Amino acid sequence: MKAITLNSNYSSKLLLTDVLERALEPGEAKVAIQAAALNHRDEWCRKGLYPNLKDGVVLGSDGSGIVEEVGDGVDLNWVGKEVIINPAINWGEDQKAQGKKFEILGMPRNGTLSEKVIVPADRLKIKPEHLSFEEAAALPLAGLTAFRALFYQGQVKPEDKVLITGFGGGVAQFAFQFALKAGAEVYASSSKTEKLKKATELGAKAVFNYTEEDWTEKAIQKSNGFDLVIDSAVGNTLNNLIDVVKPGGKIVFYGATRGNPTDLTARKVFWNQLKIMGTTMGSDQDFEHMIQFVQENKISPIIDQVFTFDEAEIAFDRMKEGKQLGKIILKL
Numbered sequence: 001m002k003a004i005t006l007n008s009n010y011s012s013k014l015l016l017t018d019v020l021e022r023a024l025e026p027g028e029a030k031v032a033i034q035a036a037a038l039n040h041r042d043e044w045c046r047k048g049l050y051p052n053l054k055d056g057v058v059l060g061s062d063g064s065g066i067v068e069e070v071g072d073g074v075d076l077n078w079v080g081k082e083v084i085i086n087p088a089i090n091w092g093e094d095q096k097a098q099g100k101k102f103e104i105l106g107m108p109r110n111g112t113l114s115e116k117v118i119v120p121a122d123r124l125k126i127k128p129e130h131l132s133f134e135e136a137a138a139l140p141l142a143g144l145t146a147f148r149a150l151f152y153q154g155q156v157k158p159e160d161k162v163l164i165t166g167f168g169g170g171v172a173q174f175a176f177q178f179a180l181k182a183g184a185e186v187y188a189s190s191s192k193t194e195k196l197k198k199a200t201e202l203g204a205k206a207v208f209n210y211t212e213e214d215w216t217e218k219a220i221q222k223s224n225g226f227d228l229v230i231d232s233a234v235g236n237t238l239n240n241l242i243d244v245v246k247p248g249g250k251i252v253f254y255g256a257t258r259g260n261p262t263d264l265t266a267r268k269v270f271w272n273q274l275k276i277m278g279t280t281m282g283s284d285q286d287f288e289h290m291i292q293f294v295q296e297n298k299i300s301p302i303i304d305q306v307f308t309f310d311e312a313e314i315a316f317d318r319m320k321e322g323k324q325l326g327k328i329i330l331k332l
């Protein structure tokens with residue numbers, strides 16, 4: 001079967017190749033992938049910046065498809081069902097944090113950038129009816145991360161003013177849509193004018209270009225301070241976020257695209273009683289609730305572009321350069 005594997009011998013670090021299909025173990029299911037989506041994690045793998053990388057592994061955490069076969073002990077009724085896959089494997093019992101056995105589909109386990117993927121059958125969920133296969137593929141990893149960041153960690157309330165930074169990002173676009181549906185007053189930042197325009201069209205109260213030096217002043221003027229900020233950049237821009245959050249407010253971050261801060265205005269954090277929290281993907285319960293929320297509110301992911309598997313390098317480069325607005329989809 002055709003699949004996109006990590007291969008450090010190529011300048012793109014990607015190889016579209018034939019991979020042997022293996023037999024199913026008990027408790028597993030095989031899904032014929034109809035669409036897969038990229039996450040920044042796939043780019044970190046390509047850059048060699050992810051732990052325990054192995055050449056030959058099929059990349060990709062997100063996918064939607066049709067169940068083709070199930071292993072012993074799995075309900076045969078799954079065969080033929082249209083599904084999405086929860087890429088968070090072995091979270092464990094504690095809602096507060098994942099256990100030591102936690103792993104993410106697509107490294108070290110073969111992922112979804114493939115004709116077929118084998119996953120534990122308990123990772124399958126029926127595809128929400130209102131979503132196409134492409135939209136459904138866009139949802140799992142980014143939707144789950146955004147949902148937990150906003151609701152479990154951020155405890156968003158309808159009366160909150162929420163800032164979503166880096167609106168062009170995959171997780172950010174879900175956090176934005178979920179926060180709006182939760183009834184919050186939502187603001188967005190981005191480095192690109194066209195992305196800010198899109199955020200305004202979708203209901204942002206006000207938008208800010210975070211590359212402008214005075215964006216924090218503009219943000220405070222427009223909002224009077226945010227109750228909650230959802231971010232994945234960190235770096236020294238964390239200090240800007242500390243400036244724009246209200247006393248008693250929260251900053252939740254799920255990534256550190258800009259690296260670690262070299263400087264921290266600690267006094268403002270304790271004086272203003274701020275909460276700065278980390279979050280990663282989500283539990284099975286978070287996934288269940290996220291799907292319910294998407295179904296009830298008929299939320300459709302924003303798709304940036306759909307590429308074929310042999311255009312994988314172009315698709316990955318688009319994400320590396322931050323050109324995307326929403327999720328990048330790959331199909332055979």
Ligand SMILES: NC(=O)c1ccc[n+]([C@@H]2O[C@H](COP(=O)([O-])OP(=O)(O)OC[C@H]3O[C@@H](n4cnc5c(N)ncnc54)[C@H](OP(=O)(O)O)[C@@H]3O)[C@@H](O)[C@H]2O)c1
Nearest residue numbers: 040145166167168169170171190191232233254255280281
């Ligand atoms: N912990 C987890 O469970 C988890 C889950 C998913 C992702 N992540 C991490 O979160 C990060 C984003 O992931 P993704 O898949 O959403 O990535 P993505 O779709 O590639 O989006 C990255 C976005 O980051 C924004 N950005 C860059 N520099 C910024 C800055 N200084 N301030 C604000 N925004 C900035 C850009 O937004 P604009 O183009 O709008 O400027 C860019 O589009 C990555 O580091 C990823 O590894 C972690």
